[in-house]
Amino acid sequence: MSPLILFLSFLTPITALEFRYHDNSEIKDYLTQISTSNPNITYLYSIGQSVTGQELWVLALGLSPRRHTVGIPEFKYVANMHGNEVLGRVLLLQLIDDLVRGYRNNEKWALYLLNSTRIHILPTMNPDGFDSSDTDCLFSQGRFNHNGIDLNRNFPDAFAGLRRRQQLDEEKREPEVKAVIDWLRTESFVLSANLHGGAVVASYPYDNSNGGSELVNGASVSPDDDVFIHLAKIYSYKHASMHQGERCRDSRPFLDGITNGYQWYPLEGGMQDYNYVWAQCLELTLEVSCCKYPPVKELPALWTDNREALLAFIQQVHLGVKGRVFDSSGVPVHNAVVEVRGRNNMCPFRTNQHGEYYRLLLPGNYSFTVTYPGHEVLTETLTVPYGPDYYSALKHDFQLRQLAMTTGRTLPTSPSPTCNYTRIVEAGGDVNRLAWTELTAGLGLVMVLRSLSD
Structure with a gap:
């Protein structure tokens, strides 16, 4: 043998x-x-x-x-x-x-x-x-x-x-x-x-x-x-x-x-x-x-x-919550930014090529903000249970609404493999201004993009 x-x-x-x-x-x-x-x-x-x-x-x-x-x-x-x-x-x-x-x-x-x-x-x-x-x-x-x-x-x-x-x-x-x-x-x-x-x-x-x-x-x-x-x-x-x-x-x-x-x-x-x-x-x-x-x-x-x-x-x-982000036409979108208030990740979490997001979170109430170019910023509060007991995170999809008129100021849609974001949050109750500074190592380029919200 x-x-x-x-x-x-x-x-x-x-x-x-x-x-x-x-x-x-x-x-x-x-x-x-x-x-x-x-x-x-x-x-x-x-x-x-x-x-x-x-x-x-x-x-x-x-x-x-x-x-x-x-x-x-x-x-x-x-x-x-x-x-x-x-x-x-x-x-x-x-x-x-x-x-x-x-x-x-x-x-x-x-x-x-x-x-x-x-x-x-x-x-x-x-x-x-x-x-x-x-x-x-x-x-x-x-x-x-x-x-x-x-x-x-x-x-x-x-x-x-x-x-x-x-x-x-x-x-x-x-x-x-x-x-x-x-x-x-x-x-x-x-x-x-x-x-x-x-x-x-x-x-x-x-x-x-x-x-x-x-x-x-x-x-x-x-x-x-x-x-x-x-x-x-x-x-x-x-x-x-x-x-x-x-x-x-x-x-x-x-x-x-x-x-x-x-x-x-x-x-x-x-x-x-x-x-x-x-x-x-x-x-x-x-x-x-x-x-x-x-x-x-x-x-x-x-x-x-x-x-x-x-x-x-x-x-x-x-753990946490999962789902998809859809644009105003009902199409799942890639690279939509899905953020949880109070969790300022260096690289914001984004949807994948299927429009999916996955966010590991302990049980509790969380405020989500979803941002995608050409669409209104969407904010929703979700109550998250303990998913592992049921072998499934909470399922929740986000449906975006198209902006009537764009200002030309949008977030970057393609995260860089060298992405390093520094959050600048100005004083105030809710976040009035978010600034992302992307340090792109290969080019040595510093680019600041700001998104203003009401």
């Missing part, structure tokens, strides 16, 4: 996926087998290649795995960004096995998740680093990619300053990072997490700061801080022990098993901040083991520790 056939024989619906570290070719074979055997709920695709040409394989799972369905949120898990932090590879393969097996067995939890969510899983973002790693718990080689670059320091950074962003744009970005950036432009991800090792904690944005108003009591606080804390606690309290805040050998204890990224240690060019600022995707960094390369004998217990948390976190993609 060939090694491949022997390996695939362990993947039948009768036998569970083996607990061990599968190499990159075995991961590809496993994902291929799963997608071939379950074409109705899985789809295998590559988002690009590593430095040495290894494919970055993603498995999508859901009722429509090949393409986006309006009203179905997109979720993703990414593991092995640091090549020597390997537990995430095992957890995500086990998660795939669990989801597919549960769906085929008509288990309610799997049916609810896959019927309501499109889930994307990238088991290894750094296959080259994994190939060069060894099994030391803390100091193993393989963290970096084949070019010796830390991928979690190579993304554009909203706080890095114009000169630094210009330098990064002019330099060749690492292919693994470019692949993820391009991926974020093709899918409207709503929620995400990337899995690391070396600590046991759920970390949330911001990872960086420029010492501005976001810096509060040593933390770099985002406009959606309440949502991020909720998301981090969902994972930590569903985890077997993360919420206890136990410290690893080289880290401090964490209250509730969570931390603001900057408060833990500042990090420039991180992936989770990039997801949040530029891609409208709320992302956490999940540190899932003290040991970066846990012994094989510990893998079953580590899966048990993380399984419920991994599933519960996916379910949180149904």
Whole structure:
């Protein structure tokens, strides 16, 4: 019997996926087998290649795995960004096995998740680093990619300053990072997490700061801080022990098993901040083991520790509100600005190419403002319930009215990949004037566009 056939024989619906570290070719074979055997709920695709040409394989799972369905949120898990932090590879393969097996067995939890969510899983973002790693718990080689670059320091950074962003744009970005950036432009991800090792904690944005108003009591606080804390606690309290805040050998204890990224240690060019600022995707960094390369004998217990948390976190993609924005003719519009009062995101949240918006929010009353060129500014107050219990956020569409006469002053309709917006809010009860300053790194251009409202 060939090694491949022997390996695939362990993947039948009768036998569970083996607990061990599968190499990159075995991961590809496993994902291929799963997608071939379950074409109705899985789809295998590559988002690009590593430095040495290894494919970055993603498995999508859901009722429509090949393409986006309006009203179905997109979720993703990414593991092995640091090549020597390997537990995430095992957890995500086990998660795939669990989801597919549960769906085929008509288990309610799997049916609810896959019927309501499109889930994307990238088991290894750094296959080259994994190939060069060894099994030391803390100091193993393989963290970096084949070019010796830390991928979690190579993304554009909203706080890095114009000169630094210009330098990064002019330099060749690492292919693994470019692949993820391009991926974020093709899918409207709503929620995400990337899995690391070396600590046991759920970390949330911001990872960086420029010492501005976001810096509060040593933390770099985002406009959606309440949502991020909720998301981090969902994972930590569903985890077997993360919420206890136990410290690893080289880290401090964490209250509730969570931390603001900057408060833990500042990090420039991180992936989770990039997801949040530029891609409208709320992302956490999940540190899932003290040991970066846990012994094989510990893998079953580590899966048990993380399984419920991994599933519960996916379910949180149904927080808040979702819907579409239609123009005065009833046509869904792309790049309409959908904002929530009191949440001044550096890059305003916008509708995707289907006219959809997704806004993760905790239960409560929120004032929404929708802006689109040539149409009246629309403001509505919505009461948001706790959607995850029902596997669906609140559904609400916005219908815009065309302006009788335009002033020629409109908001930009196409967000820049280097967008960094500074809000200027003048004194007064309601917002009377909003100013957006867009720093376009490649051109070094500063453009101020103002929209006046009554």
